[in-house]
Amino acid sequence: MLTLSKVDSFYGRSQALHGVSAAARDGTIMAVLGRNGVGKTTLLRTILGLTDRSQGAIALDGEEIGGLATHARARAGIAYVPQGRMIIPDFTIRENILMGGFAAGGARRIPEIVPVLFPYLMENLDRPGGVLSGGQQQQLAIARALACEPKVLLMDEPTEGIQPNIVEQIENSIIRLNTELGLTILLVEQNVGFARRAAQDFVMLENGRSVASGPIDTLTDDTVAKHMAI
Known part of the structure; x- marks a missing residue:
């Protein structure tokens, strides 16, 4: 599904990855x-094109x-759940999730798996993301990524x-995303x-x-x- 071949990646003049396959x-x-x-x-950021430059082959x-x-x-x-979650605190839970759909370029909706995995989010869609606990924000970050309808x-x-x-x-939710959604x-x-x-x-x-x-x-x-x- 996703392959990297001899990938180098750079921040400015500093090389961070060396020939990773x-x-x-x-x-x-x-x-x-x-x-x-x-x-x-850096490997994840390179896959998404978020470093200054990279060399080698990345295929999806x-x-x-x-x-x-x-x-x-x-x-x-490709969707990304970053370290630190990076949810928008003044956006509601609903708005944070639907924002993920912009990346896919299609209809923006809450994925059907979200209420199954994270019922708390569905019960509190109008709460600001910034008032959630760290674990709840992580659930929100995952839900937002799923709204992209990703392959990876x-x-x-x-x-x-x-x-x-x-x-x-x-x-357990990560395992279910793999086993139930493939x-x-x-x-x-x-x-x-x-x-x-x-x-x-x-x-x-x-x-x-x-x-x-x-x-x-x-x-x-x-x-x-x-x-x-x-």
Whole structure:
């Protein structure tokens, strides 16, 4: 579904990714692992065209998208749940969700899966997004991304900074998006246990390079210790 081949990415004159190759198979979750600051967020931003420039090939469903503008990549079928959520606090829950539909360029509506996964949002559509808890804002960020009707969902540490009683709900919703909707997901995650439970494949980054990849059941404790231990 989404393939990267020898991708370099830059912020100004600083190179952040070095020859990264990876492939997320259709209908699977690929975990993007590594310590803080090794290029995981940059990888997602590069896929969306949000770094200053990139080189190499990025293909979505067999079509090269590396030369497209960010909005064109979104319309091609890529949605993003960023680290920090970035909801608009003065917009209502309804307005935040429907805003996601602008990226798709079609009719703006609340996806049918949203009330199933996040009933609280549907019960409070007219509340401002800014009054929600961190976990509720994360649910809102996911709902907004789903309004794009994406083929691929990029998620950047979706359980970071969320109250423990909602973490499991967020994790289970990610798995359901994959298993019930068949959504292909790139999941940046520090929780190796959740990555092993949710993902079918992984790629490990170190200093902007891919240092290990493959089926998730080949992710050994030694690899985790070598590339993720502090």
